[in-house]
Amino acid sequence: MAEKNVPMREALRAALIEEMERDERVFIMGEEVGGWQGTHKVTRGLLDMFGEKRVRDTPISEMVIAGAAVGAAMAGLRPVAELMTINFAFLSLDAIINHAAKVHYMFNGQFKVPLVIRAASGWGNQATATHSHVAEPIFAHFPGLYVACPSNAYDAKGMLKAAIRDDNPVLFSESIALYSKPSRIPDEEYVIPIGKSDVKRVGKHVTIVSYARGVEWSLEAAEILAKEGIEAEVVDLRWLRPLDLEPVFESFKKTNRCVVVEESLPHFSVGSELAAQLQEAAFDYMDAPIKRVSAMDVPLPYAKEIELMALPNAQKVVDAVKEVLY
Amino acid sequence: MATKQMSLDKVTLLEWYRQSVLIRQFETRCDELYHQKKITGVYLHLYSGHEAVGVGALAALTKDDHVITGYRDHGIALARGVHANPIMAEMMGKRTGVSGGKGGSMHLASRQHNFWGGYAIVAGHLPLAAGIALKEQYMGTENVVLCFMGDGSTNNGYFHESLNLSAVWNLPVVWLIENNFIAMGTRIEDSTGQPELVKRAIAYGMKEGPRVDGQDVIAVHAAISEAVEYARKKGPVLVEALTYRYKGHGASDKQFDARDDLKRELDDWLLNKDPINILKRTLLANFDDVEHDLARIDAEVLEVVEEAVRYAEASPIPTYEDLINNIYVD
Numbered sequence: 167m168a169e170k171n172v173p174m175r176e177a178l179r180a181a182l183i184e185e186m187e188r189d190e191r192v193f194i195m196g197e198e199v200g201g202w203q204g205t206h207k208v209t210r211g212l213l214d215m216f217g218e219k220r221v222r223d224t225p226i227s228e229m230v231i232a233g234a235a236v237g238a239a240m241a242g243l244r245p246v247a248e249l250m251t252i253n254f255a256f257l258s259l260d261a262i263i264n265h266a267a268k269v270h271y272m273f274n275g276q277f278k279v280p281l282v283i284r285a286a287s288g289w290g291n292q293a294t295a296t297h298s299h300v301a302e303p304i305f306a307h308f309p310g311l312y313v314a315c316p317s318n319a320y321d322a323k324g325m326l327k328a329a330i331r332d333d334n335p336v337l338f339s340e341s342i343a344l345y346s347k348p349s350r351i352p353d354e355e356y357v358i359p360i361g362k363s364d365v366k367r368v369g370k371h372v373t374i375v376s377y378a379r380g381v382e383w384s385l386e387a388a389e390i391l392a393k394e395g396i397e398a399e400v401v402d403l404r405w406l407r408p409l410d411l412e413p414v415f416e417s418f419k420k421t422n423r424c425v426v427v428e429e430s431l432p433h434f435s436v437g438s439e440l441a442a443q444l445q446e447a448a449f450d451y452m453d454a455p456i457k458r459v460s461a462m463d464v465p466l467p468y469a470k471e472i473e474l475m476a477l478p479n480a481q482k483v484v485d486a487v488k489e490v491l492y
Numbered sequence: 493m494a495t496k497q498m499s500l501d502k503v504t505l506l507e508w509y510r511q512s513v514l515i516r517q518f519e520t521r522c523d524e525l526y527h528q529k530k531i532t533g534v535y536l537h538l539y540s541g542h543e544a545v546g547v548g549a550l551a552a553l554t555k556d557d558h559v560i561t562g563y564r565d566h567g568i569a570l571a572r573g574v575h576a577n578p579i580m581a582e583m584m585g586k587r588t589g590v591s592g593g594k595g596g597s598m599h600l601a602s603r604q605h606n607f608w609g610g611y612a613i614v615a616g617h618l619p620l621a622a623g624i625a626l627k628e629q630y631m632g633t634e635n636v637v638l639c640f641m642g643d644g645s646t647n648n649g650y651f652h653e654s655l656n657l658s659a660v661w662n663l664p665v666v667w668l669i670e671n672n673f674i675a676m677g678t679r680i681e682d683s684t685g686q687p688e689l690v691k692r693a694i695a696y697g698m699k700e701g702p703r704v705d706g707q708d709v710i711a712v713h714a715a716i717s718e719a720v721e722y723a724r725k726k727g728p729v730l731v732e733a734l735t736y737r738y739k740g741h742g743a744s745d746k747q748f749d750a751r752d753d754l755k756r757e758l759d760d761w762l763l764n765k766d767p768i769n770i771l772k773r774t775l776l777a778n779f780d781d782v783e784h785d786l787a788r789i790d791a792e793v794l795e796v797v798e799e800a801v802r803y804a805e806a807s808p809i810p811t812y813e814d815l816i817n818n819i820y821v822d
Binding site (some may be wrong): 225236238239265272274278309310332471 | 550592593595601602603608609611618619622623624626627628632649653660661814818819820821
């Protein structure tokens with residue numbers, strides 16, 4: 167099977183092009199998606215390819231970007247709305263949570279919302295407190311919405327295609343730090359089903375659970391640990407909703423120890439949820455407290471030295487694994 | 493006015509009378525049921541006083557056009573032709589309700605009527621209206637969206653963003669403000685720098701429609717008919733209808749008991765500006781032998797409402813299956 171190295175931004179772009187070619191109802195709207203070629207260049211060239219009808223620049227109006235996308239989806243189009251960054255999705259929370267996630271239920275199934283909201287996420291560029299959020303867990307709190315958090319270019323392409331084809335609203339988070347990182351991607355089309363987590367590395371001594379950028383630190387940590395004879399299993403959740411924990415439980419029953427790694431904050435986090443669910447589902451298999459590696463519980467500062475201090479990395483994962491392998 | 497009135501036939505005006513009385517009686521009955529604790533949901537916002545706005549405006553649409561509104565939605569659903577039975581069943585949280593007992597008073601909708609719902613977040617439905625209009629434009633139809641909103645919506649960010657986007661994209665929307673001069677409990681002069689709301693159209697480079705007497709169903713119909721034609725051919729329009737709410741913000745609102753000035757104001761509207769009385773006077777002045785028709789309609793409507801109450805009371809409550817279904821599309 168022919169394949170080539172493709173960075174995540176190009177993989178996402180390819181997914182958009184394939185889905186727009188496949189289905190006339192799929193269109194893109196958002197800030198700077200057209201003439202600017204996309205803030206993160208994911209939509210580069212798409213205005214020329216598909217025209218103004220299907221690649222629609224909007225004003226800087228996050229409430230109506232999300233809300234009009236909800237209305238268009240209810241009416242039968244399949245919008246892919248870009249919010250530039252997840253920080254700006256806070257301005258759209260009402261449309262996303264009160265309407266995208268609720269209208270199907272609230273009107274008893276009369277309306278569907280086949281909507282994808284794409285947003286870039288993450289920290290590490292001295293972007294400071296308002297522009298460094300990794301807010302996916304907020305969106306995962308609410309039933310009615312799916313939340314996608316791909317960890318690499320290959321997954322990102324297949325997951326975005328699945329999200330566009332699904333009849334439910336999807337908040338699709340893209341880690342900024344991963345945009346330029348490549349995966350081997352086949353020329354043939356593929357779709358990665360919604361709500362399937364994925365074992366990224368097989369091991370037997372400890373289970374590391376992560377998603378999005380955290381998977382990269384987890385795999386890096388696993389390589390460091392392997393040199394010391396510790397074989398870590400790394401499970402990539404891929405989706406925070408639907409949350410597929412079966413592979414996590416299976417792994418945990420084998421390793422009896424777990425570290426959860428996330429780029430987001432520790433308070434009411436994915437790590438918190440995993441710890442709760444693991445003790446409910448696999449209490450008898452637990453040999454050590456579940457350890458969480460996340461950003462520190464502080465707003466992110468500007469100065470690079472202390473910004474990095476606040477953030478997770480592979481070494482922090484290694485340290486956490488050693489704690490649970492006491 | 494007389495020539496405009498005479499251009500409308502008796503059958504049409506009697507139908508508008510029937511719809512107006514149906515809304516009034518339906519809302520009066522809802523109010524009673526609320527205070528009898530047979531409608532137990534905390535929120536119940538009644539359309540009494542607004543009837544001519546909903547009836548006149550919806551008469552200007554085709555069935556392929558779209559309607560969306562805020563939480564004061566019972567009258568809009570009825571005027572759009574949704575049957576009273578499933579609406580009353582929704583009030584009582586029954587499985588046979590338009591929204592299966594899961595939406596309640598503020599979340600009525602009927603897809604088959606292109607009635608996209610009542611929405612309870614003030615102005616939260618405005619961007620949805622823009623999106624529905626975008627779909628029609630995208631598909632190349634001439635269908636329009638009629639978006640009702642209260643005066644309170646106009647001070648919300650959604651109003652600004654949605655009207656601006658509709659102007660930039662030239663979307664086929666009629667934005668219709670039902671200005672009853674009070675947003676929950678705050679008077680318009682205390683909340684709004686420019687209380688002549690329709691003037692805001694200028695700021696968006698949008699067609700400024702009329703500021704119409706919302707108690708005169710004929711005037712509302714004429715204004716919205718013109719606005720709808722404009723939206724079909726050219727783009728968005730903002731229209732303002734001046735009206736009054738008879739039952740406060742919601743059924744639990746005791747504003748008229750607490751404030752003599754508001755009570756006097758209400759009495760003035762009831763006596764001099766009631767939409768049903770105005771339409772009745774027009775019918776009596778312009779057509780012979782209309783008394784019997786009016787009496788017949790009054791009696792028929794009472795029976796429709798009582799039948800709706802019986803239907804709702806006899807309907808089953810939702811089940812555990814209903815609780816957990818339709819969270820996601822399978």
